[in-house]
Amino acid sequence: MTTTEDSTPRVDVATASVAVLGGTGDQGRGLARRLALAGNTVYLGSRKLERAQQAAAELVEGESSTIDVRGLDNTAAAAEGDIVIVAVPWDGHRELLQGLVEPLAGKIVVDCVNPLGFDKRGPFPLEVEEGSAAQQAEQILVESRVTAAFHHVSARLLLDPDVDEVELDVLVLGEDRAATDTVRELADRIPGVRGVFGGRLRNAHQVEALTANIIAVNRRYKTHAGIRITGL
Amino acid sequence: MTTTEDSTPRVDVATASVAVLGGTGDQGRGLARRLALAGNTVYLGSRKLERAQQAAAELVEGESSTIDVRGLDNTAAAAEGDIVIVAVPWDGHRELLQGLVEPLAGKIVVDCVNPLGFDKRGPFPLEVEEGSAAQQAEQILVESRVTAAFHHVSARLLLDPDVDEVELDVLVLGEDRAATDTVRELADRIPGVRGVFGGRLRNAHQVEALTANIIAVNRRYKTHAGIRITGL
Numbered sequence: 001m002t003t004t005e006d007s008t009p010r011v012d013v014a015t016a017s018v019a020v021l022g023g024t025g026d027q028g029r030g031l032a033r034r035l036a037l038a039g040n041t042v043y044l045g046s047r048k049l050e051r052a053q054q055a056a057a058e059l060v061e062g063e064s065s066t067i068d069v070r071g072l073d074n075t076a077a078a079a080e081g082d083i084v085i086v087a088v089p090w091d092g093h094r095e096l097l098q099g100l101v102e103p104l105a106g107k108i109v110v111d112c113v114n115p116l117g118f119d120k121r122g123p124f125p126l127e128v129e130e131g132s133a134a135q136q137a138e139q140i141l142v143e144s145r146v147t148a149a150f151h152h153v154s155a156r157l158l159l160d161p162d163v164d165e166v167e168l169d170v171l172v173l174g175e176d177r178a179a180t181d182t183v184r185e186l187a188d189r190i191p192g193v194r195g196v197f198g199g200r201l202r203n204a205h206q207v208e209a210l211t212a213n214i215i216a217v218n219r220r221y222k223t224h225a226g227i228r229i230t231g232l
Numbered sequence: 233m234t235t236t237e238d239s240t241p242r243v244d245v246a247t248a249s250v251a252v253l254g255g256t257g258d259q260g261r262g263l264a265r266r267l268a269l270a271g272n273t274v275y276l277g278s279r280k281l282e283r284a285q286q287a288a289a290e291l292v293e294g295e296s297s298t299i300d301v302r303g304l305d306n307t308a309a310a311a312e313g314d315i316v317i318v319a320v321p322w323d324g325h326r327e328l329l330q331g332l333v334e335p336l337a338g339k340i341v342v343d344c345v346n347p348l349g350f351d352k353r354g355p356f357p358l359e360v361e362e363g364s365a366a367q368q369a370e371q372i373l374v375e376s377r378v379t380a381a382f383h384h385v386s387a388r389l390l391l392d393p394d395v396d397e398v399e400l401d402v403l404v405l406g407e408d409r410a411a412t413d414t415v416r417e418l419a420d421r422i423p424g425v426r427g428v429f430g431g432r433l434r435n436a437h438q439v440e441a442l443t444a445n446i447i448a449v450n451r452r453y454k455t456h457a458g459i460r461i462t463g464l
Contacts, residue, residue: 168462199445205357206437206444210439213439216435217461226461226462227460229458230457231386231458232453232455
């Protein structure tokens with residue numbers, strides 16, 4: 001898909017609402033919290049409405065300032081959000097997206113799923129038929145503007161009230177220039193985070209898989225590692 | 233292969249000689265130059281002795297200080313170096329290593345080969361039967377201590393006399409703790425560079441492939457990008 005900025009709708013990240021599918025997981029809650037703190041309305045999606053509502057309420061109650069996080073089931077969240085982040089477990093990725101082709105049509109979708117396995121030697125990347133989680137999303141969501149980003153965020157840091165800035169560059173991948181620009185701007189809204197264009201979707205696999213290396217770094221150095229791109 | 237520091241020979245990176253196979257390529261010459269400037273004797277290997285000698289002479293002549301770089305054919309360089317860096321094109325990787333099993337036995341081998349393809353849409357990772365170039369090396373060099381590192385170095389920056397410090401973390405992968413520690417120390421000898429343990433060899437593919445993303449960054453931002461690991 002080739003699009004130009006002229007032919008595609010502009011999304012204003014300052015006023016856009018953001019849906020986080022799989023929003024009750026650590027990564028999803030962490031992103032929801034930081035984007036809500038940045039001023040965005042966030043729709044936290046989950047398979048079960050009650051779980052989403054409970055997680056949303058806990059996030060709101062945990063802040064001293066007012067944030068706008070609302071729990072919905074994944075389908076309703078996908079329909080409501082101007083930008084939709086996919087943060088579900090890899091296990092249910094394909095099935096979830098197959099059921100959301102219509103509500104996600106025309107929207108910027110941000111896939112941040114890392115297909116990883118774990119055994120006693122640690123984490124390793126899983127093979128993905130389509131090449132990567134992001135490419136699987138692209139093949140299913142034929143009417144959406146699919147991007148990939150936020151793979152390496154540390155949920156622990158995103159959720160930590162004592163961490164004001166998250167030292168991390170978020171690689172944003174995609175074919176649609178305006179969409180990757182928008183997602184970079186969205187990443188920039190989290191203090192400390194910088195969105196960096198990271199290539200086409202066919203180069204998403206290694207960005208997803210690099211999470212295994214970051215976990216290896218975390219284990220060896222007892223830290224919550226991230227990456228920065230030098231030379232920018 | 234499992235080894236412990238007690239059962240394996242210690243390599244002193246301050247006095248070790250370093251062979252760079254495929255040393256006439258940009259990446260190989262860049263690493264040779266920086267390690268020679270750090271004080272190591274470097275054996276520059278090439279398929280053709282004359283080309284190696286010429287490249288070595290050019291490196292020596294290019295510096296105002298004295299550096300020790302000697303040109304050899306790849307087999308002789310592999311035999312001479314205490315530590316051996318493999319920087320050949322992916323095309324000839326397997327064949328070269330199959331011919332060097334004996335001279336590389338017992339040695340620390342550092343594979344820095346990135347199996348990439350290029351088409352009109354840019355770079356993309358090639359599929360590797362063994363999983364990665366590093367794992368291919370591990371399967372062939374059964375008597376060697378195979379590590380993977382130096383994938384993301386910018387040859388341009390390594391060769392630039394105006395660049396005093398190269399802002400880069402080098403991810404070092406391997407199963408052999410003492411070997412990865414030694415290679416991290418070797419990386420640390422290049423000003424600005426820091427060696428960081430990056431996981432087991434089964435997680436080498438994505439580190440090699442990430443070079444495609446770094447090339448995408450370079451093209452978009454007109455730079456010579458590298459990576460840093462945050463949280464260390």
